[in-house]
Amino acid sequence: MMRSSIAVKVRGLTKRFGDFVAVDNIDLSIKKGEIFGFLGPNGAGKSTTIKMLCGLLLPTGGTGTVGGFDIMKQSEEIKKNIGYMSQKFSLYDDLTVEENIHFFSGIYGVTNSRKKERLGWVLEMAGLQDKRKAVTKTLPGGFKQRLALGCAILHEPPIVFLDEPTSGVDPISRRNFWNLINEMSKAEITIFVTTHYMDEADYCNRLALIYRGKVIAEGTPNELKQKYMTRYVLEVEVDKVVEAMEVMYKNGIETAIFGSLLHATVDNMEKAIPRIKNLLEESNIPLNRIERIVPSLEDVFVALIEVS
Amino acid sequence: MKFIRVKAIAKKELIQIWRDPLSLAMAFLMPVMLLFIFGYAITLDVNNLKTVVYDLDKSSLSRELVDSFRASGNFEVVGNIHEQKEIDSYLDSGKAFVVISIPKDFSEKLKTGRDTSLQVIVDGSDSNTATIALGYISAITDMYSQRIKGVRITPLIDPRVRVWYNPELKSRNFIIPGLIAVIMAVITALLTSLTIAREWERGTMEQLISTPVKVPELILGKLIPYFFIGFIDVIFSVLLAVFLFEVPLRGSPLLLMLLSSIFLFGGLSLGILISIVAKSQLVASQISMIATFLPAFLLSGFMYSISNMPKALQIFTLAIPSRYFVTMLKGIFLKGSTLKLLLFETMLLSAFGLFVFAVANKKFRKKVI
Ligand SMILES: Nc1ncnc2c1ncn2[C@@H]1O[C@H](COP(=O)(O)OP(=O)(O)O)[C@@H](O)[C@H]1O
Ligand SMILES: [Mg+2]
Numbered sequence: 001m002m003r004s005s006i007a008v009k010v011r012g013l014t015k016r017f018g019d020f021v022a023v024d025n026i027d028l029s030i031k032k033g034e035i036f037g038f039l040g041p042n043g044a045g046k047s048t049t050i051k052m053l054c055g056l057l058l059p060t061g062g063t064g065t066v067g068g069f070d071i072m073k074q075s076e077e078i079k080k081n082i083g084y085m086s087q088k089f090s091l092y093d094d095l096t097v098e099e100n101i102h103f104f105s106g107i108y109g110v111t112n113s114r115k116k117e118r119l120g121w122v123l124e125m126a127g128l129q130d131k132r133k134a135v136t137k138t139l140p141g142g143f144k145q146r147l148a149l150g151c152a153i154l155h156e157p158p159i160v161f162l163d164e165p166t167s168g169v170d171p172i173s174r175r176n177f178w179n180l181i182n183e184m185s186k187a188e189i190t191i192f193v194t195t196h197y198m199d200e201a202d203y204c205n206r207l208a209l210i211y212r213g214k215v216i217a218e219g220t221p222n223e224l225k226q227k228y229m230t231r232y233v234l235e236v237e238v239d240k241v242v243e244a245m246e247v248m249y250k251n252g253i254e255t256a257i258f259g260s261l262l263h264a265t266v267d268n269m270e271k272a273i274p275r276i277k278n279l280l281e282e283s284n285i286p287l288n289r290i291e292r293i294v295p296s297l298e299d300v301f302v303a304l305i306e307v308s
Numbered sequence: 309m310k311f312i313r314v315k316a317i318a319k320k321e322l323i324q325i326w327r328d329p330l331s332l333a334m335a336f337l338m339p340v341m342l343l344f345i346f347g348y349a350i351t352l353d354v355n356n357l358k359t360v361v362y363d364l365d366k367s368s369l370s371r372e373l374v375d376s377f378r379a380s381g382n383f384e385v386v387g388n389i390h391e392q393k394e395i396d397s398y399l400d401s402g403k404a405f406v407v408i409s410i411p412k413d414f415s416e417k418l419k420t421g422r423d424t425s426l427q428v429i430v431d432g433s434d435s436n437t438a439t440i441a442l443g444y445i446s447a448i449t450d451m452y453s454q455r456i457k458g459v460r461i462t463p464l465i466d467p468r469v470r471v472w473y474n475p476e477l478k479s480r481n482f483i484i485p486g487l488i489a490v491i492m493a494v495i496t497a498l499l500t501s502l503t504i505a506r507e508w509e510r511g512t513m514e515q516l517i518s519t520p521v522k523v524p525e526l527i528l529g530k531l532i533p534y535f536f537i538g539f540i541d542v543i544f545s546v547l548l549a550v551f552l553f554e555v556p557l558r559g560s561p562l563l564l565m566l567l568s569s570i571f572l573f574g575g576l577s578l579g580i581l582i583s584i585v586a587k588s589q590l591v592a593s594q595i596s597m598i599a600t601f602l603p604a605f606l607l608s609g610f611m612y613s614i615s616n617m618p619k620a621l622q623i624f625t626l627a628i629p630s631r632y633f634v635t636m637l638k639g640i641f642l643k644g645s646t647l648k649l650l651l652f653e654t655m656l657l658s659a660f661g662l663f664v665f666a667v668a669n670k671k672f673r674k675k676v677i
Contacts, residue, residue, distance in 0.1 A: 054518050056676045075674070076520065084518035090511045094327050095320065106316020107519045152515075 007032045007159050007190035008053060010064030010071065015048050015057065022048045024213035025062070030192060030206075032158070035185045037204030038194040039301065045213040046194040047087055050163050053192065054084045067159050083152035087163040087194075089144055091151060093137040097128050100136055100151055108155035122150030125180060142173030149180065153189075160184065162193040166200065178203045201297040209301055217304055221297055228300045232269045236262040236276065237289040247283045248276065263293075309528075313521055317529025321503065325533060335499060335534075339541040342491045343548055347484055356384040357441055360404040362395065363388065367415035369456070373426075376452050377408065382444045395429060405431045406441055418456055484555045485637035486610035488545045492568070493604040493630040494597065495541060496575030497582065499534045501596035504583035504672075517674040524669055531576050538572040539565070549641070558644035564637070566647075567654060571633045574661030575600070578629075581668040604630035632657045 008030040015023040023045040030036045040046050051057035053066050055075025064071045067081040091100045101122050105115050123129045126146035131139065136147070145165055153160055162181070166174045178200065181191055185205075193204070201207050202221050209217040217224060235258075238244045245262055248255045253276065254265040266272035269292060280287050325331045359377065363370050377383040386404060389395065398404040409427035417424040428445050430438045507513035516526070546564065549555045557564075579596055586592035605611060607621070608630040614622055625631045632653035639645030647654065 051676055055674075056514065056518055058675060079518060079674075080520040082518070084515070086511070086514045086518070088511045088514070090513075090515040092320065092324070092512055093510070094324055099320070099323060103316050103320045104519070106312050106319075107516070107521050109310055109312055109520070 004068070005032050006030070006065075007034070008036075008064070008066050008192065010053070010062055013049065013052060013062035013064060013071075014060050015045075015052060016060045021213050023052070023059075026208075026210070026213075026215045028064075028208065028215075030190060032190050033185060033188045035181060035191045035193065035203065035205045037201055037207040038192065038210060039196070039198060039201055039207060040194075040210035041196055044196075044210045046196075046210060047163055049210070050084075050161050050192065050194060053078075054082055054161050055079050056084075081157055081159060083155070083157040083160040085148050085152040085160075085162045085165055087167070089148060091136055091144070091148055094135065096133050096135055097123070097139070097147060098132040100147065101154065104151040104154050110155055118154050122147070122154065126150050141169045142176070145169055145173065145177060146180070149177070153184070157189075159190045159192070162191065164194055164196065166195060166197065174200070198297055198301050201301075207297075209304060211304075217300075224297060224300055225295060228304055231295075232266050232272075233293050233295045234264045234266060234269070234272065234276070235289075235291055235293045236264060236287070238262065238280065238285055238287055240285050243283070244280060244285050247279055247285065251275075251279055265295075309522065309525060313525045314529045314532070317521075317526060318532040321530055322533040325537070331502075334495075335537045336540070336544075339491050339495045340544050340548065342495075343484075343487060343545050344552075346487055346491070347480075347548070347553055355382055357382060357406050357437070358386045358404045359383040359406040359408060360387045360389055360395075360398050361385055362390075362392075362407060362409040364412040365410050365414040369415040369418055370410045373410065373449075373452055374408070376448055377445075380444065380448055382441075399429065399431055402431075405437070406445075408445075480553055481555050481642060482638065483610075484549045484553045485641040486608070486634045488542070488549060489571075489608065489630050489633040489637050490601075490604040490610050491545070492538065492542060492571065493575055493600045493608075493633065496534070496538050496572055497579035497596035497600045498593060499537065500530065500576045500579030501582045501586070501592040502589050503530050503534075504580060505586055505589045505592040508587045509589060514676060517676070523672045523674065527577075527580055527665070527668055527672065530580060531573070534576050534579075535569075535572055538576065539569065542568045542572070555641055557641055559640035559646070560644075563647055563650075564640045567633075567636045567640070567650065567657070570654065570657050570661060571629065571636075574629050574657060574664055577661055577664040577668055581664055581671060584668055584671045600630070603628045604634075607631065608634045610634050626656070629657055629660045632660075 006029060008028060010026070010028050013023060013026050013028070014021065026049065028036075038046050038049065048057065052059045052071065055066075055071070055078040058075075059071060062071075066078045069077040069081070071078070092103065095103065098119070101119050102115075105118060110118055123132055126143060126149070128134075128139075128143060128147060131143065136144065139147070149162070149165060152162075165181075166177050169177070174197075181193065181203070185191055195201075204221065206220050207218065207224060208215045217228065219227065236244065236248075237260075241257060241260060241262060245255050245257060248262070248264060253272070256263050264272070264276065273290060276290060277287060325335060361374050363374065374385065378385055383406065387398070389398065389407075395407050395409075398407065407429040409429070411424065411427070414424055414426075426449060428442070430441050504513070507516065542565065546557070546561070550557050578599070582596045582599065583592045586595055603625075607614075607617075607625045607628050609625070610630075614625050614631070617625070635653050636645075636650050636657075639650055643649075
């Protein structure tokens with residue numbers, strides 16, 4: 001057995017569908033126990049990549065290992081060591097919660113002594129204790145997602161691949177889901193997770209941004225923010241939000257409403273703060289607070305995609 | 309091969325069939341209904357058909373012919389007519405179903421050893437009965453002409469009516485065992501042809517093939533529930549045959565079940581193979597219908613005897629599993645055949661099953677494309 005600290009390592013991973021290059025020569029290296037975020041807009045090549053790593057799709061080119069097993073030749077060995085949750089919900093809709101869990105227990109060869117314990121664990125993790133006899137298709141999205149996660153990790157695999165696990169789920173369920181992922185990571189499980197929600201990037205230890213099949217940026221969330229965000233974001237707190245925004249916008253300051261606050265993006269912070277104060281005073285809008293904040297990754301990625 | 313995985317798949321499949329009324333109906337109702345409907349349609353015996361005779365010959369020979377119609381019990385002569393135009397009024401009013409018209413030169417031709425013909429008009433509105441009546445008529449005229457030293461009498465049949473099924477007019481005892489084979493051939497392939505394709509369509513296959521499950525485990529797990537369903541269908545069909553259609557079961561019921569199991573294994577494996585190749589339920593069900601129904605109906609020896617087929621076609625029938633099953637069922641039902649007598653069929657049917665099962669395993673790839 002390999003005792004390396006690397007869970008996933010690929011070089012030059014490529015997938016062509018006819019003439020179309022869906023994944024273009026990407027390199028990835030993921031450490032054990034890491035939450036690795038794979039971000040990109042729809043059609044970027046996230047699912048194609050994840051399927052190649054899970055042994056579900058044969059790469060057109062490239063080399064690499066997942067859990068120490070060759071992605072080209074040892075797909076079946078890889079499948080013994082991973083949990084995979086596909087983008088489309090793919091448990092059995094016509095089975096009950098419990099029947100789905102029993103089924104995947106059997107498929108993963110979870111032995112009888114562990115079976116009951118794992119069933120209890122999944123039900124608790126997904127908050128489905130009182131819904132164990134419910135037919136799966138009747139469950140709300142958030143529950144389905146957590147059940148799917150539970151079924152994918154019944155056998156306690158060291159590496160888990162999650163393909164857009166939070167798409168189409170309400171914000172509270174999304175937060176819960178990320179908490180679960182965090183818990184798993186603490187248990188030394190490596191997590192490869194894709195998402196097209198840029199605001200989820202901050203939950204990850206490391207990130208890669210994929211766009212049109214190419215990785216265009218990689219690093220920790222902070223590294224990315226520092227490296228790619230050279231402008232400043234100011235948070236402005238006023239009572240008359242809409243009026244304040246109009247005034248600032250008219251005077252050529254990039255401004256957006258964030259809840260009850262305003263975010264202004266500026267090049268020179270020292271000049272901008274007094275200017276905004278002046279403008280608001282002239283318009284008789286009382287200013288409660290103005291300060292610099294750390295930009296979100298969403299801003300970084302929007303900027304990066306515009307450049308590519 | 310892990311038993312726990314095979315069991316998990318078999319159990320899941322069974323739950324899904326059980327929850328889906330359509331699957332249930334297809335599994336349990338369809339075979340019995342098909343046997344019932346086709347069994348009756350093909351083998352309905354008709355007696356005392358109202359018949360009028362238009363005898364232009366009026367000889368002892370023509371009277372003898374009419375007598376043999378009467379003696380068969382299938383025809384009841386309700387009258388004689390003397391003019392052509394009366395034919396229509398009899399048929400239209402429903403007073404007669406069949407009109408037998410004997411030409412003027414009937415006996416003269418027979419006596420001089422020449423072939424002659426007979427005009428037969430049948431009410432075609434009930435095509436089923438008409439078909440059966442025509443069968444009787446040719447059988448009776450055949451027998452009669454054989455008595456008259458091999459002179460041929462051709463019944464000229466009203467063109468509105470065609471003998472469509474059961475052209476050789478085999479009796480119920482011959483039809484029903486073969487029919488069971490045909491129906492089971494179609495049902496087995498149809499049942500399993502949906503299972504793999506359905507999982508691709510619903511997206512559940514993607515999850516399944518990301519697990520360490522092995523291909524033979526998956527296929528076997530899917531076969532097992534349908535095997536039991538098929539087994540129950542065979543039992544139902546045999547019961548129907550014996551108690552409703554009164555076909556004698558002269559051989560061992562145990563042997564019948566054993567050989568049916570071998571056939572089921574092959575048929576179900578074929579359905580799985582089709583499902584693997586097609587990946588869509590619609591395509592899979594259509595392929596399995598065509599791949600099983602036509603050969604089973606036309607080339608298995610059920611409708612047409614294989615020995616009467618052209619040599620090339622005869623060789624081709626060796627590749628049709630229902631051919632062996634038809635022989636087995638007919639043999640066990642009617643002749644009380646033993647395993648020793650059916651050894652050839654048993655071996656080839658087993659070989660077919662194992663071959664298809666192996667191909668299905670080879671064709672299934674644990675990849676999304
Ligand atoms: N089987 C396939 N055949 C042809 N093109 C495909 C296939 N699968 C995906 N693609 C294309 O590859 C690109 C990347 O798809 P995908 O990996 O699903 O993107 P993402 O998951 O990032 O939304 C898309 O343009 C998609 O249309
Ligand atoms: Mg995707």
